[in-house]
Amino acid sequence: MTSHVCYHCGQANDPVHSYQATVLGEPRTLCCPGCQAVATAIVDNGLEDYYRFRTEPAVQGDADLSDVLKTMDVYDDPALQEEFVFEEGKHKQIQLTVEGITCAACGWLIEKQLARVDGIEKVAVNVQARRAMVTWHDDKLSLSHLLSALKRIGYTAIPFQPDQHEASYKKEQKSFLKKLGLAGLMTMQVMMLMAGLYFDLFGSIDEDTRRYFHWVALVLTTPVVLYSGSIFYLGALKALSARTVNMDVPVTLAIFGTYGAGLQATLTESGEVYFESICMFIFLLLLSRFLEHRSRHRAAEISANMTQHIPVSATLLLSDGQLDTCLAKKLNVGDRVLIKPGETVPIDGVISDGTSSVDESMLSGEFVPVRKQPGDKVFGGTVNQAGTLTVTVTSTLKHALVNQIIRLQAEAMASKPRIAQLADRFSRYFVCAVLLISAATFTFWWWQQNEDAFWITIAVLVATCPCALGLATPSALTCAMAKLNRQGILLKRADVLEQLNDIDTVALDKTGTLTVGEFAVSKQWFSDALPVEHILQLAATLESRSEHPIARAFSRHDLAAISEFSVTPGAGIKGNVNGETYFMGARHFCPHSVPHTGFDANVYLFTQQQVLAAFLVTDSLREDAAQTLQYLKSRALILLSGDAQSHVDTLASELPLQQAIGGLSPEQKYQHVQALQQRGQRVMMLGDGINDAPVLASADVSVAVGGATDVAKTAADIVLLGDKLLSLTSLFELASRARRKIIQNMAWAIGYNVLILPFAVSGVLSPWMAVVGMSLSSIIVVSNSTRLLR
Template sequence: MQSTIDFSHYLKKTGPGLLHLDLAVEGINCAGCMAKIERNLSKIPDVTSARVNLTDRRLALEWKAGAVDPALFVDRLAELGYRAYPFERADAETREAERASALLRRLGVAAFAAMNVMMLSVPVWSGNLSDMLREQRDFFHWLSALIVLPAAAYAAQPFFSSARAALRARNVNMDVPISVGIVLALAMSLFETAMHAEHAYFDAAIMLIAFLLAGRYLDQNMRRRTRAFAGNLAALKAETATKFVSEEEIRTVPVAAIRPGDIVLLRPGERSAVDGNVISGRSEIDQSLITGETLPTTAVAGSAVYAGALVRSGALRVRVSAASEATLLSEISRLLENAVQSRSRYLRLAERASRLYAPLVHATALLTMIGWLIAGATLHDSIVIAIAVLIITCPCALGLAIPAVQTVASGALFGSGVLLNAGDAIERIAEVDRVIFDKTGTLTLPELDVANAGSIPADVFDLAGRLALSSRHPVAAAVARAAGAKAPLPGIAEVPGQGVSGVVDGVDIRLGRPSWCGADEAANQILQNDPEASVVAFRHGLMRHVFAVRQRIRPDAANTVSALQRVGLTVEMLSGDREPAVRAAAETLGIYHWRAEVTPVDKIARIDELARHGHKVLMVGDGLNDAPALAGAHASMSPVTATQLSQSVAHAVFLGERLAPAQAAIAISRQALRLMRQNLWLAVIYNALAVPVAMAGLVTPLIAAAAMSGSSLLVMLNALRARRQREAI
């Protein structure tokens, strides 16, 4: 009886008429495997996207709904030599841990066998110089074979099984020539031992396996570092929430059962499963991994709470604004995964080189052996040299050159509060020579604040805040939030275009336009002193007060702008706001190039103008009107509070209230780009030097194995430098 997989549970809708499926794929070990899988599955009609995540060996597929049976993907992968099944994070982590343990066990067996065989090789090599009897030499060779052959059969299984699967699918990968080299070395050594020859290469074969396993284990550990970031986010996701089913009754329910508008209870020590706003209670909460703010913040009525936030002290009642996959935490996870699945042009270059590797190296080894035979060398010597060529040309260093840097740099960027939204984001951001900022919501914080709160009497502030709760206007909402208002006043009416009004203790009260409240003179005085402010007036009988409401400049914006200018980057500000407000912000931040009242078309025109003059622009903005400019710039960033459209077109998203992540993105990206280029050159120079030396017969298979593993280790160690962010960009 043949069983089939029901994929319906694993399918997700990603857009109008589009379905998404994640598959775990066994046997992916290099950039060549990634390219082969993506190239073949993208050829299936109606498949719109096929992206491999090498970090957790996951294939993300997207296709037109109803056009393709998901089982076709599994069958096609099987034809290519890969086993696939639906991806589930918990199972993937378990399998990955088992794979790492298996590699470590095999490495231990290979290393133990290699040490013993090396001890046996010493008397053989020294005995050849001191007239060792043939019987003694044969004994040591057979003893070496007895140790190495079973050890190699067990330890080399990752390479043998991968090569076998590729050959069954009539393909080749980098494990094919490695397996050929190992088998040839063992077979030749066994033949030489049976023929009583002076030399055998059991030590070289088992050392090669040990070096390869060590390199693969180190590579896997490096990739797990990136998964650790995604794992941290996944660990923050609570599976259940405590929901109020009535005013006094609560019930623990799955997150999937929570809807916007529901009220949930967050108790000390719990993590929030939803996004929402506090309606009552007070607590210290830790939202550092979501918002980038390292210090705990105080949550009171009106405060925003995000999924993953840890409640430290008092209990909170929270009205849900988003749950399950609609939360900010889920959006951050998707951005992080999208960055890893995307491609940079340097990675595409490495993939193309890896695809050419297998046929090229086989041809080179064969021609080397034929050349030495023609030159008069023995068959034994010619095969040994061909084996050395097979081993020394393994493209592990080339395959790791770019992914290793991207993995480490992505982790460093995430630690600095930056999430990549495109595979070539690092390269694009590293190349910019000009930065353009939008003002509202970018250089300023998105939420409005009462700038003159200190000059308003507390009782007036409290009454105005309660009145403001009856208005939907964002300026009134800022007054209510700043006042900490919880209970709206009864009997309040809204006057369209003017504000809200009512009667308290027989006295008329109003909150709205200064002219409606009879406070024009006070409002004009505030606007003269603070042109960035918006004003709302409050009247209580004969008493009048004016609230100055405006967005606050991000706390580190001036320092960030100054740091960018110090390293030669020209900073501009393009804003659709009024000229007085833009001028005041520019003077505060030290931005010398600015324009006010610009339209989205004006922003695009400015970016195009700079591009024609050879400049590469980083556009930093939020809001719907910034989306065209973000898409048209060489590189772009948005705050995590930006509109969904702005986030989708930006190359990167930054967290928290600080602007410093924009500076960190440039610093880390420039360092990463340097390391990518260095790694490519290291891989090219290694092959340029190693291949001719191997073809000349100047290295043994053992030395070739050490050189190949050394080049991979050098590339990985160089990639780790991407973790260190330099003070200067």
């Protein structure tokens, strides 16, 4: 950077006014007060290393920075935050679209800057997507201050919206296609010229014509090197600035070495030129990077595009029976919406009137319509096929299942499994080995006075470039996650696929997991203390506040007013009805001696003084439960249930279970899984209820089945969006296929490099042959990974 150019953004400095800041111990000239303010903020926060690591100039700072910071106060408005801020327990979380990110150093700078801000709990920056996920303490830090902290170091952040992300991806793809198109066009032209020279297709070519062809080829190759290949040079500079190496380093050396030698040969009119090899090298390498770029975004695209299923408007049913059209995002909890046949459901809710068949394929991957009736849940984006439905809104559009999927998928793609980290480390060591071998090759052939020593070295650099090795793992994992997403299986962590292959024990909850969760009272007993109808009303009133599937068995009775309601997970519920406290739950929840009922009851209604009623509530087995467990029987299958042991034994007799334990509290389930893990077993846990949350969180891999409570979905690593347990077979099969693909990709990448190295070092391989071999190797790896999408 010269004194005529801004040290921060690279723009021309103001010839009249002078702005300066001391950066890295030296005075730097800046173009405007905005850049001066940003540079000073970076220095004051001890983040000067940003200027060492960056590979591109930053975006120009805002000259009216103080005015901009004031306008950010609007983001503290709770009504505005309601649309894009999520509650994460004691914290708040937001996804931001960050403008001004140009390279990985920007991501480093943002994470370091926000980590210094008091109140920030967690920051994860996705440089490629230009997004940041921030979790913070709302009582310590306001959202406007969070955004201001980014603005002070030169980045403008706004709440993330899927359509903006899509536009960002298309812009990046457009840049890729421009570079790829230029490289492809010029490659064809240069190869035509060089073919004419090599094979003398134009007859006897004199020296003047040969020199002319060389100059034309040089002119055509130069924009390919400087523009199309810039992505590799920036990557190499970034790695070297961070005192490491990556696969872009040997690529950059090979490109500039070949280009420099060709330029010298053209100027001095002596020596070999390989301009066609440079163009072909850049084109084929860009092509493999482009294919990898598309496959890496596939899972994110699938999730983000789900929002396109949500209609913009909804038909609101007013209290006076009139209909009104409103925006779907303006609907509030408790609003009633009318959905006609053929219309798309605009919001998540519960059917209050009407029956219909609903197509839920966009969520679950199952194309068979699901029959819906009053009390059933419907989700935004699904299609009402027959019958008019009245739906009571249960969550705003921000918290709709579709948006939860997109948010969880973003978190999953931000994580990096162990095998990918291992491949990255191996790639760095491999690159170092390639550089050392190349240097040794040049030294040896130069000592042997071989005039082709330089070109042999170039061939070694190109042929052994570990691009395919770097693509082996991420391309396979991304394609696998996209495939599962289409089948209604949502992964919240990318490394789950890797862990699934090591699972040797599967633990399952009973109610709502192995059974359908459609309960009915098969037997009942009542005391003489109250009329039967009154007892049934009390039971229905208490269960109306419960999320447990068993509550539906009591939903056919009138309700009374209730207050002071509370839940004891895995045990029961209590509430105050007409000034009296009533309890309802399992046998161990009841402190009284149980009266003789003539049957093995599993639900009791009681007060602090006596038992009022006892019920035997039964459930039916899922139709695909036996088939699913038959598939999983190569692993240890254990049933962990809070239900009575007699009921558990009855169910276990129908299934291939190694062990079935009943009467467990949530803590006992947790302790049982912990004991299995301490014995060295890898445990997958399947559950659906609030009481399953602790054990789901403790398992090596946890799965929330279709219809699970929000608490269970939060604790789980995998969410089955459909009602089919057989989805587990697809999950395990795809995890196994993904591992095989990764092994195949890595074996091919390493095997190719090992096999090609002797040919390159010995001088048998010319540079253009090395170009073709290396690029085809990368394309084969990406193509092999995309087979997972079939």
